[in-house]
Amino acid sequence: MVSRMSLQPSTRRFYEADSLSTEIYDARSATIIPSTSAAGDVDFYRRLAGQTGDPILEVGCGTGRVAIPLAADGHEVVGVDLSEAMLGLAERSRAALAPDVAARLSFHHADMATLSLGRDFALIIAPSRVFQFLLTTEAQRQGLAALRSHLRPSGLLVLDLFDPLLDRVVPTTDAPVRGGELVHPTTGNVVTWEVTARYPDPARQLVVEDWTTREIGSSGEVLRTDVERLTLRWSLRSEMRLLFELAGLDVVADYGDFAGNPPAYGREQVWVLRADE
């Protein structure tokens, strides 16, 4: 079991380095997100930002998928991420924006668990399950404390997690096939992606998956292959509520999706939080 879990030499952690998977992040998100309970997330954050005002912090900002539309709406947005590769793509997109939009937006290399920016924010967001990259209770508590310390007294923190379908987070031989096909944003070649292995670890509440991405040439030949390992921690709502209580965070709202529907099993966990008094 332990040896199966060890990373193969060619297997990297998700977002760790420049990779085919990183290059297609925006294109893949655009194909996946609309058909999931995370549909409409960007519009949700835009509406909320209109209410909270600035400045806004996005932790785990990745390529700027959410931060850029917020800046385009007129908000001052700071994005932080652990991945230099994702930040490189974000910075490239920022450079192509109108100067006034680009000036409202900045991207920085930082770990959300040890964040210390020396300023506070009216709104902090962690879209696309970013919080689930904290893999232990200790890391989750450290991350919540760091985020809370960056909140203005009336500021809001939004966390988005998937609500675990319990039969999907345990070892099984009949896991649904997940994959897709899209066009590479710069080369124009077809790119396929597929979840090619699963090593769920229910005792540690971890989803561990290998995602294989291939770029295909015009004659059908495979030009590049990347295998990356995605490890996320899943938590039930009840556990999250206890973590929030320990962190001194009050739950303002708890939705099952970004349309504001009530919590529901196996959907999204969209938490809107504020620091307690």
Ligand SMILES: C[S@@+](CC[C@H](N)C(=O)[O-])C[C@H]1O[C@@H](n2cnc3c(N)ncnc32)[C@H](O)[C@@H]1O
């Ligand atoms: C699924 S992507 C989400 C990107 C963006 N928020 C979005 O919604 O498109 C997850 C991002 O979280 C980042 N990340 C993971 N752990 C992190 C940490 N401890 N601190 C900061 N960023 C982290 C990854 O590098 C990656 O860019």
